[in-house]
Amino acid sequence: xxxxxxxxxxxxxxxxxxxxxxxxxxxxxxxxxxxxxxxxxxxxxxxxxxxxxxxxxxxxxxxxxxxxxxxxxxxxxxxxxxxxxxxxxxxxxxxxxxxxxxxxxxxxxxxxxxxxxxxxxxxxxxxxxxxxxxxxxxxxxxxxxxxxxxxxxxxxxxxxxxxxxxxxxxxxxxxxxxxxxxxxxxxxxxxx
Numbered sequence: 001x002x003x004x005x006x007x008x009x010x011x012x013x014x015x016x017x018x019x020x021x022x023x024x025x026x027x028x029x030x031x032x033x034x035x036x037x038x039x040x041x042x043x044x045x046x047x048x049x050x051x052x053x054x055x056x057x058x059x060x061x062x063x064x065x066x067x068x069x070x071x072x073x074x075x076x077x078x079x080x081x082x083x084x085x086x087x088x089x090x091x092x093x094x095x096x097x098x099x100x101x102x103x104x105x106x107x108x109x110x111x112x113x114x115x116x117x118x119x120x121x122x123x124x125x126x127x128x129x130x131x132x133x134x135x136x137x138x139x140x141x142x143x144x145x146x147x148x149x150x151x152x153x154x155x156x157x158x159x160x161x162x163x164x165x166x167x168x169x170x171x172x173x174x175x176x177x178x179x180x181x182x183x184x185x186x187x188x189x190x191x192x
Contacts, residue, residue, distance in 0.1 A: 004019055009033070010032040025103060027167065028167070030078075031163045031166040033077030035159045037077075039053055039133070048129065048154065051163060055162070055166060057072060057121045058121075065114060065117055067173045068118060072115075075104060079097055131149045133156070
């Protein structure tokens with residue numbers, strides 16, 4: 001008997017990466033998965049989650065793109081956060097990731113086609129993360145040559161806090177929760 005491989009999720013669901021279905025996508029699983037995954041394969045001086053990274057990226061794009069920016073790495077909740085050098089060597093993984101991202105986009109009404117501003121924000125976050133979280137990484141990352149890191153330092157959040165902040169921002173962007181007064185600009189507590 002052949003069974004399709006699946007990922008068990010926090011909420012008790014099964015997610016089938018090779019056959020992703022829109023009804024198996026859950027924001028709770030995405031927030032949890034991203035909050036408990038460390039960026040850079042854990043090679044940072046402190047734990048720094050993909051969820052917090054996503055919050056930073058979302059804070060750097062125009063309002064119309066914030067939900068897409070928040071969810072730009074959502075497939076990693078189901079597939080893991082593979083480091084870029086390995087991802088380049090595994091084109092089949094990239095195809096699976098693209099398919100999962102399309103299903104996630106459809107589940108939340110997000111169009112990832114206007115990716116330019118999100119990619120730019122992602123690189124700004126990356127430059128800041130490299131500076132603040134990888135102090136021993138002295139080699140030059142050529143794709144960061146065109147961007148400048150944010151002026152303020154990153155203050156890593158606990159996985160629990162990152163998950164709650166991710167879910168709060170998701171709800172706020174969908175209009176389910178009002179924006180706190182302090183959340184304008186980069187001064188919200190989870191932003192840098």
